Amino acid sequence: VTAGPTREWLDDVRYLTNASTGRMGIEIAREARRRGARVTLVHGPCSHPLPADVETVAVDSTADLLRATRAAVRGADFVVFAAAPADFRPAHRTAGKLKKRSRAARRPLRLVETPDVAALLGRTKGRRVHVGFALEVEDSFYNALRKMRDKRFDAILLNGPQNVGHGGGRAWLLTPDGRAEPMATDDKRRLAKAILDRTWPTGR
Amino acid sequence: VTAGPTREWLDDVRYLTNASTGRMGIEIAREARRRGARVTLVHGPCSHPLPADVETVAVDSTADLLRATRAAVRGADFVVFAAAPADFRPAHRTAGKLKKRSRAARRPLRLVETPDVAALLGRTKGRRVHVGFALEVEDSFYNALRKMRDKRFDAILLNGPQNVGHGGGRAWLLTPDGRAEPMATDDKRRLAKAILDRTWPTGR
Numbered sequence: 001v002t003a004g005p006t007r008e009w010l011d012d013v014r015y016l017t018n019a020s021t022g023r024m025g026i027e028i029a030r031e032a033r034r035r036g037a038r039v040t041l042v043h044g045p046c047s048h049p050l051p052a053d054v055e056t057v058a059v060d061s062t063a064d065l066l067r068a069t070r071a072a073v074r075g076a077d078f079v080v081f082a083a084a085p086a087d088f089r090p091a092h093r094t095a096g097k098l099k100k101r102s103r104a105a106r107r108p109l110r111l112v113e114t115p116d117v118a119a120l121l122g123r124t125k126g127r128r129v130h131v132g133f134a135l136e137v138e139d140s141f142y143n144a145l146r147k148m149r150d151k152r153f154d155a156i157l158l159n160g161p162q163n164v165g166h167g168g169g170r171a172w173l174l175t176p177d178g179r180a181e182p183m184a185t186d187d188k189r190r191l192a193k194a195i196l197d198r199t200w201p202t203g204r
Numbered sequence: 205v206t207a208g209p210t211r212e213w214l215d216d217v218r219y220l221t222n223a224s225t226g227r228m229g230i231e232i233a234r235e236a237r238r239r240g241a242r243v244t245l246v247h248g249p250c251s252h253p254l255p256a257d258v259e260t261v262a263v264d265s266t267a268d269l270l271r272a273t274r275a276a277v278r279g280a281d282f283v284v285f286a287a288a289p290a291d292f293r294p295a296h297r298t299a300g301k302l303k304k305r306s307r308a309a310r311r312p313l314r315l316v317e318t319p320d321v322a323a324l325l326g327r328t329k330g331r332r333v334h335v336g337f338a339l340e341v342e343d344s345f346y347n348a349l350r351k352m353r354d355k356r357f358d359a360i361l362l363n364g365p366q367n368v369g370h371g372g373g374r375a376w377l378l379t380p381d382g383r384a385e386p387m388a389t390d391d392k393r394r395l396a397k398a399i400l401d402r403t404w405p406t407g408r
Contacts, residue, residue: 010220013222013288014220014221014290014291015220016214017221018218019217019219045223087304088214088302097339097340098291100320101317108314109312110312111309
């Protein structure tokens, strides 16, 4: 299970990130543990407390997340990509601290895409079940279905932007057959249970 | 007292920030309360629990921090600028979510400076005592002294970059007479007490 945001550094003190608390992935890890799985939680800096009884691997950037998740999925049957990795990073990281009124600070910042962890690991998924998340603002079903196909997910939870950092918004679980089931998001523990009820690999 | 980081949004889910937990300002607010002061804590998103017995005002961006702090300092004797506001913000905030492989994402991001809260409020400080913080990577004493003068601080705590989010690094309290006193940073509660011991306004 991956969880939390990642950080992409502009200099030694500033970074790009998002408001993910890690809660969703943490509840999924906890629920998977409850079902008897051996769980590895690869997590960015979470503001929600980590579960005590699963293996945890802390990461910072999206590149770190890729490396750690690639190692963690070896031999796994089931992977839930619940992290909210930063999709962009500053092309250059300034050593030290970018100073106000400096030439370096006036230079436009080029953003480059970070590696797509779920898509890259999807290429070699074999018989592993992969479940992902999508946060879509517009054209949401269309984008989430495309994301599920591109990343070879077996199911994807589609969230509105109001769900980052707190529940309460609308969400659907989409499956490759095109079905979309509305899911209650106000209780992330129950949502974790509902997702695993529908995606837990059986008969292996 | 101001505390915590601020967030400067690139789009509706991503922002620039820093790793400040808010702990330093929170401990200063707590210690000031212990000394009998009426305290207002203006804070960005803190990962450290807020004190229960002081007035708190939550803010998000540096512009919010300026507005709320400007209101909070009216009638105050003593202001500690312990927040770590983002000094730069994306010149434009994209509505929705910046999409990968989009033209908008390839466009260079222009960063602009956010308002300097301590410097702006320093201009009209009158008899208020202002204490600030500096996080300096290089030329640190020189930069911190200039910052103290530019922002009209009565004292400034100079930190190395290793102190963001956790103590343990080196720090000095500088005063306008040019003195620099080394301060222990491993216990932020004790550091808060030591700072207030040396800067608390008396005889007013």
